[in-house]
Amino acid sequence: MEFLDQRLSQLKPYVPGEQPQTKDFIKLNTNESAFPPAATVVEAAASAAESLQLYPDPTLGNLTGALSSYLGVTESEIFLGNGSDEILAFCFQALMGKGVAFPDITYGFYSVFAKLYGIPAKVIPLQADLSIDLKVYADFSGTIILANPNAPTSLGLPAAAILQLVQEKPERLVIVDEAYVEFGGESLVPYVKDYANLLVVGTFSKAWQLAGGRLGYAVGQVNLIEVLQRVKFSFNPYSVNAMTAACGLAAVQALPYHEACLKETVNVRAWTTEALRDLGFEVLPSQTNFLFVKGPVSGSLLYPALKNRKILVRWFDQPRIKDYLRISIGTLREMEILVTTLKEILTEPQ
Known part of the structure; x- marks a missing residue:
C-alpha cells in the first residue's frame, strides 16, 4: 500500500456477489437472468x-x-x-x-x-x-x-x-x-x-x-x-x-424471447412470494427479478445455512437490513428447491 494515493486510503470497494467456480450451487445471489441468451x-x-x-x-x-x-x-x-x-x-x-x-x-x-x-x-x-x-x-x-x-x-x-x-x-x-x-x-x-x-x-x-x-x-x-x-x-x-x-x-x-423470459420471471416471482409467505416470511412487494425478504430467523443465520446446502443468496451486513435476504428469481425448479430447503432449515432446532 506504500504507493497508494492517500486520498484513496479509506476507500471501501464495492463487494460483488459470490461467483462460485463450480456448477453445484443454485445461484440466487447476483440477480442474473435465470435463462441463457437467445x-x-x-x-x-x-x-x-x-x-x-x-x-x-x-x-x-x-x-x-x-x-x-x-x-x-x-x-x-x-x-x-x-x-x-x-x-x-x-x-x-x-x-x-x-x-x-x-x-x-x-x-x-x-x-x-x-x-x-x-x-x-x-x-x-x-x-x-x-x-x-x-x-x-x-x-x-x-x-x-x-x-x-x-x-x-x-x-x-x-x-x-x-x-x-x-x-x-x-x-x-x-x-x-x-x-x-x-x-x-x-x-x-x-x-x-x-x-x-x-x-x-x-x-x-x-x-x-x-x-x-x-x-x-x-x-x-x-x-x-x-x-x-x-x-x-x-x-x-x-x-x-x-x-x-x-x-x-x-x-x-x-424480442419474443425477451418477453417470454420476462413473463416467466414474473410468474415464478409470484409463486415464490406466496410460498415464502406461507413459511412465515415477510416479502416486500417486488418490481424486480429478486425478492427482499425477512424470515422467522435472521438473514445472518439463514444465509450461511443456505450456503452450506449449496444455495447462494445475498445478505448485507448493514444494521437496518441485517435480518433480510435478497433472493434472485431463478427457474421454477430452483425456487422450489429453495423453498423446500428453507422449510427444512426452519424446522431444525436452532
Whole structure:
C-alpha cells in the first residue's frame, strides 16, 4: 500500500456477489437472468469473434439504431457503455459538480463512486418501511441519483412522483438507474424528451440475459449524452467490445424471447412470494427479478445455512437490513428447491 494515493486510503470497494467456480450451487445471489441468451445472440457472438483482430466500431451505430427504435428515442439520445456501472462512473465523474444525494440503502456503487471521485454526498435514510421519501430530496441543489426500482429493497416509485422532483428544479439533474425496470417498474425514458435535467440509465445484465457481456445504456437529451461521450472518448473509445455489441443487437432483435423470459420471471416471482409467505416470511412487494425478504430467523443465520446446502443468496451486513435476504428469481425448479430447503432449515432446532 506504500504507493497508494492517500486520498484513496479509506476507500471501501464495492463487494460483488459470490461467483462460485463450480456448477453445484443454485445461484440466487447476483440477480442474473435465470435463462441463457437467445440462440441468435450466441450465434452473433460467435460470428463477431471471427473478426476480433479488428477494433470494434466506436460509434456502435447498429446497436444504437436498434435500441433507439426499441426505446422510442432518437439515436442522439442514446449512450452505450461497458455495463451500466461504467456509465454510472462517468456520471459521477462529470455530472456531480454540486454534490450528489442518494438513499442510505441502495446500490452500493453510489457511495463507492462518491468517495472514489471525491464528491460530497448527502446520504438520505429510507423510511421505516424501506421506501424512498422524495420530499426529503426537494431542497437539495446537487445531482440526485435514484435506483428505481430500488435495490436491494425491490420497491419502485411511480414515474409521476419522480417527474415532480424533476420539475421542481430544472437546474438540478436527476439520474434514474433503471436496472430492473422491465420486471414491473415504470420507466422514465418516455419523458426524457421533455426534460433536459433527466437522465435514465439501463442495463442488459438483467432482463436481456447479458450480465457476462457487460453492456449498459443511458438515455437523455443531446447535451447530457455529449457529456458522457466526451468522458468515454477521453477514457476508452472501445469500452464496448465487438462481441458484446453484436450480442446486444441480436438481443434487441429477439424480442419474443425477451418477453417470454420476462413473463416467466414474473410468474415464478409470484409463486415464490406466496410460498415464502406461507413459511412465515415477510416479502416486500417486488418490481424486480429478486425478492427482499425477512424470515422467522435472521438473514445472518439463514444465509450461511443456505450456503452450506449449496444455495447462494445475498445478505448485507448493514444494521437496518441485517435480518433480510435478497433472493434472485431463478427457474421454477430452483425456487422450489429453495423453498423446500428453507422449510427444512426452519424446522431444525436452532
